[in-house]
Amino acid sequence: MEAIGDLMSGFAVVLSWQNFVYMVIGIVLGVIIGVLPGLGGANGVAILLPLTFSMPPTSAIILLSCIYWGALFGGAITSILFNIPGEPWSVATTFDGHPMAQKGQAGEALTAAFTSSFVGALFAVIVITLAAPLVASFALQFGPAEKFSVFFLAFCSFVGMGKEPPTKTIAAMMLGFALAAVGTDTVTGQLRLTFGSTELLSGFDFLVAVIGLFGIGEILLTMEEGLSFKGKAARINAAVVWQTWKELPRYWMTSLRSCLIGCWMGITPAGATPASFMSYGIAKRASRRGDKFGTGEIEGVVAPETAAHAAGTSALLPMLSLGVPGSPTAAVLLGGLLIWGLQPGPLLFVEQKEFVWGLIASMYLGNIVGLIVVLTMVPFFAAILRVPFGIIAPIILVICAIGAYTVHNNTFDIIMMLVFGVAGYFLKKCNYPLAPLVLAIVLGDKAEESFRQSLLISQGGLGIFFSNGLVSTIMALGLVALFWPVLSNLYGRLLTPARPT
Amino acid sequence: MTHTLRSRVVAVAMTALAAGLYVTPASAWEPTRNVEFIVPAGTGGGADQMARMIQGIVTKHNLMKQSVVVINKAGGAGGEGFLDIKNSKGNPNKLVITLSNLFTTPLATGIPFSWKEMTPVAMLALDEFVLWVNADSPYKTVAELVAAIKAAPPGKFKMGGTGSKQEDQIITVALEKATGTKFTYVPYKGGGEVAVQLVGKHVDMTVNNPIEGVAQWRAGKVRPLCVFDSKPLAGKAKIAGDLSWSSIPTCKSQGLDIEYLMLRGVFMPANVPKDAVDYYVELFKKVRATPEWAQLMADGAFNQSFMTGADYTKWVEGEEKRHRNLMKEAGFLATN
Numbered sequence: 001m002e003a004i005g006d007l008m009s010g011f012a013v014v015l016s017w018q019n020f021v022y023m024v025i026g027i028v029l030g031v032i033i034g035v036l037p038g039l040g041g042a043n044g045v046a047i048l049l050p051l052t053f054s055m056p057p058t059s060a061i062i063l064l065s066c067i068y069w070g071a072l073f074g075g076a077i078t079s080i081l082f083n084i085p086g087e088p089w090s091v092a093t094t095f096d097g098h099p100m101a102q103k104g105q106a107g108e109a110l111t112a113a114f115t116s117s118f119v120g121a122l123f124a125v126i127v128i129t130l131a132a133p134l135v136a137s138f139a140l141q142f143g144p145a146e147k148f149s150v151f152f153l154a155f156c157s158f159v160g161m162g163k164e165p166p167t168k169t170i171a172a173m174m175l176g177f178a179l180a181a182v183g184t185d186t187v188t189g190q191l192r193l194t195f196g197s198t199e200l201l202s203g204f205d206f207l208v209a210v211i212g213l214f215g216i217g218e219i220l221l222t223m224e225e226g227l228s229f230k231g232k233a234a235r236i237n238a239a240v241v242w243q244t245w246k247e248l249p250r251y252w253m254t255s256l257r258s259c260l261i262g263c264w265m266g267i268t269p270a271g272a273t274p275a276s277f278m279s280y281g282i283a284k285r286a287s288r289r290g291d292k293f294g295t296g297e298i299e300g301v302v303a304p305e306t307a308a309h310a311a312g313t314s315a316l317l318p319m320l321s322l323g324v325p326g327s328p329t330a331a332v333l334l335g336g337l338l339i340w341g342l343q344p345g346p347l348l349f350v351e352q353k354e355f356v357w358g359l360i361a362s363m364y365l366g367n368i369v370g371l372i373v374v375l376t377m378v379p380f381f382a383a384i385l386r387v388p389f390g391i392i393a394p395i396i397l398v399i400c401a402i403g404a405y406t407v408h409n410n411t412f413d414i415i416m417m418l419v420f421g422v423a424g425y426f427l428k429k430c431n432y433p434l435a436p437l438v439l440a441i442v443l444g445d446k447a448e449e450s451f452r453q454s455l456l457i458s459q460g461g462l463g464i465f466f467s468n469g470l471v472s473t474i475m476a477l478g479l480v481a482l483f484w485p486v487l488s489n490l491y492g493r494l495l496t497p498a499r500p501t
Numbered sequence: 502m503t504h505t506l507r508s509r510v511v512a513v514a515m516t517a518l519a520a521g522l523y524v525t526p527a528s529a530w531e532p533t534r535n536v537e538f539i540v541p542a543g544t545g546g547g548a549d550q551m552a553r554m555i556q557g558i559v560t561k562h563n564l565m566k567q568s569v570v571v572i573n574k575a576g577g578a579g580g581e582g583f584l585d586i587k588n589s590k591g592n593p594n595k596l597v598i599t600l601s602n603l604f605t606t607p608l609a610t611g612i613p614f615s616w617k618e619m620t621p622v623a624m625l626a627l628d629e630f631v632l633w634v635n636a637d638s639p640y641k642t643v644a645e646l647v648a649a650i651k652a653a654p655p656g657k658f659k660m661g662g663t664g665s666k667q668e669d670q671i672i673t674v675a676l677e678k679a680t681g682t683k684f685t686y687v688p689y690k691g692g693g694e695v696a697v698q699l700v701g702k703h704v705d706m707t708v709n710n711p712i713e714g715v716a717q718w719r720a721g722k723v724r725p726l727c728v729f730d731s732k733p734l735a736g737k738a739k740i741a742g743d744l745s746w747s748s749i750p751t752c753k754s755q756g757l758d759i760e761y762l763m764l765r766g767v768f769m770p771a772n773v774p775k776d777a778v779d780y781y782v783e784l785f786k787k788v789r790a791t792p793e794w795a796q797l798m799a800d801g802a803f804n805q806s807f808m809t810g811a812d813y814t815k816w817v818e819g820e821e822k823r824h825r826n827l828m829k830e831a832g833f834l835a836t837n
Contacts, residue, residue, distance in 0.1 A: 046553070050560045142701070144687070203576065323697070336553075338550055338797075344716060456659075456686075457685065
């Protein structure tokens with residue numbers, strides 16, 4: 001096969017010692033960037049981009065893409081240990097990862113997260129290797145209507161899945177939509193709900209909201225419960241990695257499903273964040289232990305992490321082959337390509353073989369190196385939980401504040417973070433689920449944008465959402481997911497007609 | 502004792518030497534800390550690429566002692582970035598790169614800022630606009646396209662563009678006026694996305710910048726019909742088959758009397774010392790002399806006009822008036 005031959009020559013390019021050193025540096029930097037909330041992969045890559053101009057393009061992209069892999073790995077660490085997502089795509093990891101840490105299983109959760117990340121990335125790289133041209137043309141079919149249907153599916157797979165009453169889920173989601181509407185409206189170019197305040201021009205940044213709702217909210221809750229961190233009993237030894245690995249193959253079905261969701265969302269390009277949410281939602285539905293999700297199920301860590309990494313990796317494909325970035329980090333890398341004198345687009349694969357296959361080969365190696373680096377750090381990370389809460393809480397607060405500030409270099413965001421923290425505390429106390437709220441803040445404006453673009457194209461007709469096979473199928477899946485509780489209830493009644501209540 | 506004395510002598514000598522070195526003839530002013538380069542747009546767009554390119558050139562060729570830090574402030578159609586400059590009066594360590602939103606954002610949204618509250622530094626280049634259609638579409642010339650649009654019901658033809666009430670939509674309205682037709686304008690977030698929507702046939706035409714469309718053109722997926730400038734583009738290098746940038750006719754020669762160029766220029770906060778402005782003008786002259794810059798200009802078929810000082814201010818003034826008229830005619834002015 002031609003692709004395999006190209007890949008081998010790619011490995012030959014990557015396996016020079018300089019490139020290998022860049023790879024390790026990139027991964028370590030990336031993990032650090034991923035751990036710090038706010039300083040996302042996109043910022044990290046943007047900051048380091050100018051330093052790479054004097055390097056050969058292949059080495060430069062290896063360094064930068066390894067920062068990206070590192071950030072993807074690193075995002076899970078704080079999510080699991082402190083319930084603070086380091087990156088937007090690790091929000092879903094907190095749902096089960098943090099309860100696991102509270103049960104004393106931080107080591108298991110981290111191992112599961114890192115390993116699933118690796119599996120997702122590996123799957124995506126294989127897809128890129130074998131099916132790059134085919135996949136690129138699939139992405140072309142996604143116009144506004146198709147994109148909306150994907151977001152619709154993401155929302156629907158979330159409604160009614162929680163233990164909370166559906167009305168509370170919907171209320172939380174609506175609040176999220178309202179918050180997402182603040183700022184500039186892309187379709188009309190007008191400002192909405194800013195009430196003349198210049199601070200609100202760019203709306204509520206998702207990261208600030210998440211750092212507040214989860215990070216600060218969690219600290220407030222822990223304080224109320226008496227300043228004790230429940231993760232103290234964590235077993236910390238190297239064997240935890242092997243033990244977890246023995247358990248993981250049991251969830252192959254979840255992994256495979258999450259890989260597919262991830263690749264799909266990365267390529268279309270919707271991004272890693274919706275991928276992780278959708279994958280978590282569907283895993284909860286499909287799993288036999290679905291009702292236990294949210295209390296520390298390892299499967300609930302596997303699903304979002306696999307999908308996020310598969311999406312993050314496959315997001316590079318539309319960037320290379322179409323020039324459309326599938327994620328913010330990919331957007332920065334895209335700028336880098338242009339500066340190095342490479343033109344992303346359909347011809348990149350033909351004209352710059354050495355570069356493209358060098359990059360793909362570095363994805364394989366970078367992820368293997370990344371996995372080894374982060375796994376060796378598992379015992380160390382888990383040990384952080386042994387530090388008394390009285391010491392660690394102020395440190396977390398400071399990190400959260402720095403993170404919120406870094407998003408836009410704006411002190412107003414720190415105030416917003418605190419407001420969201422208090423709001424998060426009360427929402428939790430009143431049993432409103434935070435996940436649908438966060439989902440709506442992340443995807444709300446994108447969903448609205450593609451909905452309105454579709455209506456512009458159809459000149460107001462809703463028929464556009466059922467105008468071809470692709471969009472109709474996704475919409476239908478969404479509707480099934482939305483009414484699943486009702487449907488399964490009906491099905492259950494049909495099976496047991498005569499049983500008295 | 503002798504030791505301290507000797508070190509003092511050495512210190513004095515060093516200071517004298519350093520002072521001698523620092524008496525440079527040109528401008529005495531230099532940035533005292535990192536220079537913030539504000540981009541009033543998101544990462545990955547044209548302005549962002551240019552800013553990061555400049556940052557890279559300055560670092561690579563060691564053009565400045567302090568570093569350049571690129572910061573994106575895209576909120577409120579770039580208003581966030583411009584307000585930051587407006588509120589940094591007298592700070593000589595801050596620059597902003599502009600796109601047309603320098604004029605359109607205050608007009609369309611009412612966000613309170615104006616270029617008059619900033620210090621113009623230099624025009625780096627002007628970005629061109631090209632009318633593109635899908636390569637599979639039957640339209641080979643502007644006349645064929647216009648005839649087809651006229652034959653179809655109003656709003657049937659869809660124009661994809663970046664943002665709302667900004668440059669792409671201004672050109673769209675001008676096109677509608679010039680041809681007496683009506684399009685449906687569909688706004689997207691960035692030029693790359695617009696190009697792909699055209700390739701995927703979700704829209705019928707776009708007015709992307711050359712650099713946003715070139716990759717798809719080379720791959721034979723899109724076709725340029727005309728360029729919105731008074732003279733054809735300069736690039737003679739072959740891009741798609743035998744065609745080069747210079748083979749695209751002007752829109753005027755095709756019967757569409759529309760010209761539109763977008764400013765890629767640099768501004769500073771108000772009330773900065775004149776020496777500082779001079780320093781940055783020199784800096785950008787050095788940037789423009791590098792091969793990396795020449796490459797970017799060629800790839801993106803930029804119009805390489807360079808202006809500073811009073812010329813630049815006058816140009817900006819004229820351009821603001823023009824945008825006010827264009828926006829007014831299009832009905833894009835903020836109502837409140």
